[in-house]
Amino acid sequence: MQVTKTARKPGRALTPEERQTKTQQLLDAALDVFLERGFEAARLDEVAKRAGVAKGTLYLYFASKEALFEDLIRSLIASPIQEVGQRMLAQDIPAEMMLRGLLNWAKKEVLGTRRKDIARLIISEAGRFPELGAFYHREVISRGTAVIRAIVTRGVERGEFTSDALDRFPQLLIAPVLVGIIWNGLFSHVETLDTDGLLDVHADLIIRGLKGGAA
Amino acid sequence: MQVTKTARKPGRALTPEERQTKTQQLLDAALDVFLERGFEAARLDEVAKRAGVAKGTLYLYFASKEALFEDLIRSLIASPIQEVGQRMLAQDIPAEMMLRGLLNWAKKEVLGTRRKDIARLIISEAGRFPELGAFYHREVISRGTAVIRAIVTRGVERGEFTSDALDRFPQLLIAPVLVGIIWNGLFSHVETLDTDGLLDVHADLIIRGLKGGAA
Amino acid sequence: MQVTKTARKPGRALTPEERQTKTQQLLDAALDVFLERGFEAARLDEVAKRAGVAKGTLYLYFASKEALFEDLIRSLIASPIQEVGQRMLAQDIPAEMMLRGLLNWAKKEVLGTRRKDIARLIISEAGRFPELGAFYHREVISRGTAVIRAIVTRGVERGEFTSDALDRFPQLLIAPVLVGIIWNGLFSHVETLDTDGLLDVHADLIIRGLKGGAA
Amino acid sequence: MQVTKTARKPGRALTPEERQTKTQQLLDAALDVFLERGFEAARLDEVAKRAGVAKGTLYLYFASKEALFEDLIRSLIASPIQEVGQRMLAQDIPAEMMLRGLLNWAKKEVLGTRRKDIARLIISEAGRFPELGAFYHREVISRGTAVIRAIVTRGVERGEFTSDALDRFPQLLIAPVLVGIIWNGLFSHVETLDTDGLLDVHADLIIRGLKGGAA
């Protein structure tokens, strides 16, 4: 997580890109510290040190610790999930493959990247930042559930699925993703969870459940 | 929340039971405050006030804020899940019913009580208390997974289940419980999740998955 | 201005008098520092040091720097002027003697005590504390002007004075008191002003003015 | 307040007049801010913004905030009072008229202009700038008192005045000017003082006092 120290230029105006770059460096450092310590325990001194700037510099980019935290979360919550969903739905493949595609995407793009850390940060802290919770719900959660519902509905219409369980509770599809994130956040030192295997088995199980038998 | 003010004894010596009772009062007050604010933001002033004692008194019972927090979590992590599991296994009922029984127990005894809040506290804070994570894993998680595995194994042996998915990843059974806890912790103001419905549908789905069809 | 260090008693509850005494010690220290540096430049560290307490202790007695300042001013603005005025008016002496009595009182009780410093503090800072200005006006100024007016009115009624100048502008009586305060606050190193002489001459001059001649 | 933005010359060398002009612009902006906030609370950011320059530019013209303040006060303390006094003394008019002329000048040129604010600034802040106090005394006060003394002496010599009160304490003449300045600085929201009336009545009263009767 070392920050590539850009040459110090106390002088002339920053171009928008330079400012953007610097902002990103600060956010990177902030993410590290917030992840390690949580919002309250995170020290701006530490953030500044890791970003290689003076503490005062932070305030040229963010109005307060809280603003830094919120900007951080916002900047990280791009919601590519919707795009993935659209791509899936655009193809003419079985709904089953769509759901598997979604979970594979989660394996690669969430559990395999920093996004999992961000999710953990949100899970830990959003309780005390209600606006942030609402924001996350609007930008990520509601879009994700919409995509899942669309896929399942199509699967039911086409006769692939006999159950509308995921239409009623799309959360069931991503529940194991959450478990993976939390588990490895809390217990990785004790017993690492093979999240890829977890999601593979989950996919099989839930697909079987949706296709159902006599039940 | 409820401070049963015991008569103040300015004098000498507490019997072990008295000390036990007082300790419990302090822990009760501490739980409230830690739940509302999280570890860092929790104020010992507030804990003392709610317990109806002076701040200094806390230090007669707990060595530090951190010790208080850890003692609190430890005291809360009794692991009734194992007992429930044993009770299930002791009966001669289908494995399916055992799994459903486990989820119903979770509905009533976790999501329906303060245990859900405690779980959320652990999820939020245990990252910074590695020992506590290990402790929780040992006392609760590993026992829970053992119970699930035992049930599933029996189900497979008896021919009820065709899949050993839950033997490999028992986490899949309780994943929706976690989702329920987190969701209502973060988004209840925006969109409340019907956790009972969630778990019912989950039960149906996973049982169907385990029983499998042609697959 | 050394504070008489009371024995440190970190222990049991303070009696109201003890608390009162301590509060007074803190206010004494605060007055010194505010006088030397002004509100903004005054350092609470310095106040605490002079009072012989830790910085945090200040906050057990005052909610903030601003509250400390306001409490300080309030505690200092007892308004004995009214009492003096009443005493004067109760006697059956010439109005001239009353005015002289007032100015002598100012010499002794204002210019000769810390009250002059307080006045200077108010003059310097009240511009940024409007409430304090209003408070001072209500508690001190308006009462003082009322007393002066009462005396002058009586003087006119009794035929002692031919001019009602001080009834219209009672400020003219105390203007030299202000000058004395400010002068010695600003120029005492350069040229000390004999404020006693100033007020004596002022008394003579204004009395002559009020008694008037043909003019 | 009014920022006459001079054309930016990114290039070289300022003529002495240009430098002079710019310096004046900075001082103008500084005066506004110091008047509004006082020395400590004044922000150089604000000064720079109002002057339409970058904060760093201030340091090309003034060595520090303190130097800026002192230069500002120095630049404002031109002492027209002496000139007025000389003009008075040059005329062959009664000393009474000279004193009245002085007070009328104060009404128009001090209380009626920004000079009153500057005086208040000095009164409030000079306590912490001893050099400034000495400078002000030398440039303004001593000259003013000299003028008053000269007038009164002439008045006594010519038999106009029977009292040398103002020779001993020339401060008595300008005391009400001070009161006017301070009063309206502190209490104008509560009770505005009619400073013109105040000085008129003061003039009458003091003249009568100086002319005296039997006394």
Place this chain on the structure above:
DNA sequence: AATGAATGAGTGTTCATTCAT
């Protein structure tokens, strides 16, 4: 045993000052 006043290190934040451009 219980108190609660006292402590003081530590935090977020500000702002006069610097200096590479």
Place this chain on the structure above:
DNA sequence: TATGAATGAACACTCATTCAT
């Protein structure tokens, strides 16, 4: 000459911890 981004010491205020009573 002018800039303005960067600095970092300094401050008001907090709060876990201590200890004389």
